[in-house]
Amino acid sequence: MAGPPPIRNRIRELRFHAGEMTQAALAERIGMTRQTIVAIEQGKYSPSLEAAFRIAAVFGVEITEVFQWLG
Amino acid sequence: MSFREKHLWISIVTTVAIWGFYFWHLIGAIGAGGLTDPRFAFLTGGLFIGCLVVVTVVEIALTLVATVTTRRSEREARDERELLASLKASHVSLMALIAIVFSLAIAAYLLGFVDAASPAGPNLPMTPTNAMILFANILTAAVIASELIRYVFNVALLRRLG
Numbered sequence: 320m321a322g323p324p325p326i327r328n329r330i331r332e333l334r335f336h337a338g339e340m341t342q343a344a345l346a347e348r349i350g351m352t353r354q355t356i357v358a359i360e361q362g363k364y365s366p367s368l369e370a371a372f373r374i375a376a377v378f379g380v381e382i383t384e385v386f387q388w389l390g
Numbered sequence: 391m392s393f394r395e396k397h398l399w400i401s402i403v404t405t406v407a408i409w410g411f412y413f414w415h416l417i418g419a420i421g422a423g424g425l426t427d428p429r430f431a432f433l434t435g436g437l438f439i440g441c442l443v444v445v446t447v448v449e450i451a452l453t454l455v456a457t458v459t460t461r462r463s464e465r466e467a468r469d470e471r472e473l474l475a476s477l478k479a480s481h482v483s484l485m486a487l488i489a490i491v492f493s494l495a496i497a498a499y500l501l502g503f504v505d506a507a508s509p510a511g512p513n514l515p516m517t518p519t520n521a522m523i524l525f526a527n528i529l530t531a532a533v534i535a536s537e538l539i540r541y542v543f544n545v546a547l548l549r550r551l552g
Contacts, residue, residue: 347463352392354548355471364551367470 324365325390331360333378333385349373393465394472395548396456402541404448409534412441416527431523438473439531462533475547488533496527 334340342356349370358364359374366374375382391399395416416434424430505514516524 343461343464344470346467350467350469352394352464352467352472354392354395355469358471358551364471370470 324362325388326362326365327387327389328359328362328385329387330356330374330385334381337378345374345377348377392469392472392544392545392548393456393460393543394469394476396460397453398545398548400452400537401448401477402545404452405534405538405541408441408448412437413531420524423515425520425524427520428435428517430517430520434523434527436447438527471551472548475544475551478547479540479544482543483536486539487532487536490535491529494532507523 330345334345336340342360343353346353346356350373351370355364355366357364359370371382371386375385378385415437419430419434424433429434460520499512
């Protein structure tokens with residue numbers, strides 16, 4: 320099976336700067352489960368384009384400020 | 391643990407416990423010569439319906455507990471990761487079901503062929519009625535097995551993807 324996707328993200332950092340937003344709170348804002356947010360932060364799961372845009376919108380930043388392609 | 395995973399574990403536990411109990415008793419009855427017993431259909435049918443009721447009641451009860459212990463927003467989340475895991479698990483389960491049914495078809499054909507070609511003539515140790523009951527149970531077991539594979543694979547994928 321393929322390894323983790325070559326994408327780095329700053330979700331944890333952005334959550335901290337957003338008033339120490341919890342993973343559960345972020346999950347609720349984008350309509351997903353906390354476990355999926357955990358998986359995304361740990362780089363075990365690549366979100367869909369829509370989910371990535373939703374996450375960026377929550378923090379009020381561009382998507383490239385949240386996710387960086389390492390490949 | 392997400393609501394989806396809780397529900398999967400409920401399905402795994404109830405399937406293994408209740409249907410395991412049913413097929414354990416079925417195999418015991420067959421081993422005790424039940425296939426020649428005219429009451430076989432009645433006894434296994436009653437046990438099957440009883441297990442079906444128990445599975446339904448237990449799953450509903452445990453799902454209610456899971457519902458109460460999970461936040462509404464998480465229950466209603468249309469999570470793409472969970473959907474992906476569910477779709478992959480369903481695919482694996484379908485392939486498993488096809489393999490099981492195909493294997494059973496081959497086995498049934500060979501058994502019938504050998505029995506029919508026997509010098510003493512067809513002599514399967516079962517009444518025609520019980521043969522049908524046995525066939526129905528084998529198909530049911532195949533479906534239950536494929537569903538169990540789906541639940542387990544789904545949980546494994548959720549753990550692997552998270």
